[in-house]
Amino acid sequence: MKLLHIADLHIGKRVNEFNMIEDQKYILEQILRITDGEKPDGVLIAGDVYDKSQPSAEAVELLDEFLTQLTAFGQPVFMISGNHDSPERLSFGSRIMQKNGLHIAGVFDGVLQKVTLEDEHGIVNIYLLPFLKPAMVKPFFEQSIESYDEAVRAVISAAEINTQERNILLAHQFVMDGAQQPERSESESLSVGGLDNVDVSAFEAFDYVALGHLHRPQGIGRDTVRYAGSPLKYSFSEARHQKSATLLELGVKGELSIHQLPLIPLHDLREIKGPIAELLRIGREETKSAEDYIHATLTDEEEIYDAIGQLRQVYPNLMVLDFENSRTGQAVFSQIAASCDVSRKSPMDLFAAFYQIQNNNELTPEQVRVMERIFEQAGGAGA
Structure with a gap:
């Protein structure tokens, strides 16, 4: 089974007051060509779909055009909200869209959403975890939840993941490996004092974690907990980054290969x-x-x-x-x-x-x- 992992589209973003919509349209068309050529069995979009919680009309129109063409290829598309998105806006019409293969987890409703795919090696479970804050999770659990790490662990624990099956998670959080800090960019939202940290050990039940939030492609702790990175450079701290889409190939349980497919911008x-x-x-x-x-x-x-x-x-x-x-x-x-x-x-x-x-x-x-x-x-x- 092949899955394409992208994240942090930030549609509608302005960089130093320059409107990036034409650059975003160009790079999304490139992602469509990659999808058509690679023919993955699913596409994973790991949050920060829009740049603002109230996106412009041209941003909404561009996302609509992109998703329409993406779902027309016939494979399911999985999308979660990020910290820049309005979960409610992103979720609008999600039950109707699901009939066309577009699965959206925008608003957290107390349950870790799951969609099951199958290939010649058996079941692949796709879990969709939208961006979480402790306050979003507390109403659904009796135990004390004060940190982002506790919130994520509580939701995953309640899902009772079957580790004998192949499990993929989409998430949009700041993930760390112990005290080791991943590389951040100026265009990302920063929190004071590391309050939003989630330790990578929270994701042990998953064969691959498709992360969004950080704009540089990188693995955290293990290569299978991975930020796809943004498809475009959104700050000069990213000037030396090589942007890419991530292609996963799953074999039997425990067999997984990762390939970086370069993305070439309209303007570097x-x-x-x-x-x-x-x-x-x-x-x-x-x-x-x-x-x-x-x-x-x-x-x-x-x-x-x-x-x-x-x-x-x-x-x-x-x-x-x-x-x-x-x-x-x-x-x-x-x-x-x-x-x-x-x-x-x-x-x-x-x-x-x-x-x-x-x-x-x-x-x-x-x-x-x-x-x-x-x-x-x-x-x-x-x-």
Whole structure:
């Protein structure tokens, strides 16, 4: 039996205010071609289907088109909600869709949903566990449930998994192997203090755990507890990731092989660094890759007139521009954005912060007085 595992589609996501819907449409069409070519016996979609709990109309339309074409191949599709999804919205019409082979676990109703498939080696049980918080699980169990780990273990224990059969679980949680942290990306939702941790030992009853939540493809504890990763790069911390879909091949109980099928984006997401003249030269010579989503860091020592305008003539999808030279020692603009809440700062405070980072020196008292007079004449230096 073959199963295709994908996750974290984040349909409708914007990256640095760039609408990714065309890139998502392109990559979903690629997943459809993979499905048509590999002809898996089922497709597993492990949560964060949408990027927001209230998705845009174009996001809903794209998911509808994708699922319609996916189910038309004739194999069952299994989908769970993630922490970005609205479980209720994702579950809408699920009983009607089930008749067409689309099985959705959006809202947790106290029971671990199970669908049974069969091949020449016997039964394969597909369990669907939507994203869980302790508060979602407490109403259905008498024992004390305070942590994410306790919530997941309680639900799995109540399902009474038959470990003599082959069992597959879809889940969307932050899974750890003891104290070992998996690799996370900036585009993922983070919780403070590791409150959302679930230990990998909670999944011992399953032959394979199809995880969603982390955007880098990786196994946790054992290779058969696996994050498929997102199909697209959604932050520059993912610039060096190779995105893929995961294909499982199950034989008899205990026999399972895993293959990574590369996904090639419409536009890659890359980081480039160097003097502006050199970056412009490279972009003009490599016109196709110049249309990628770019984070550029300029290392020129001299001031550059309209750096963004110059770069966008060659790199139309420039997302982020930083400067790094002997005066700054680090990226300027992104540091300002990260270091303060702009909405709560006065123009004078913002200028002082910019000057400090740009010149590696604070304003002198005389410079402060001059700037305060300028801001007063322009309409006030207050917040």
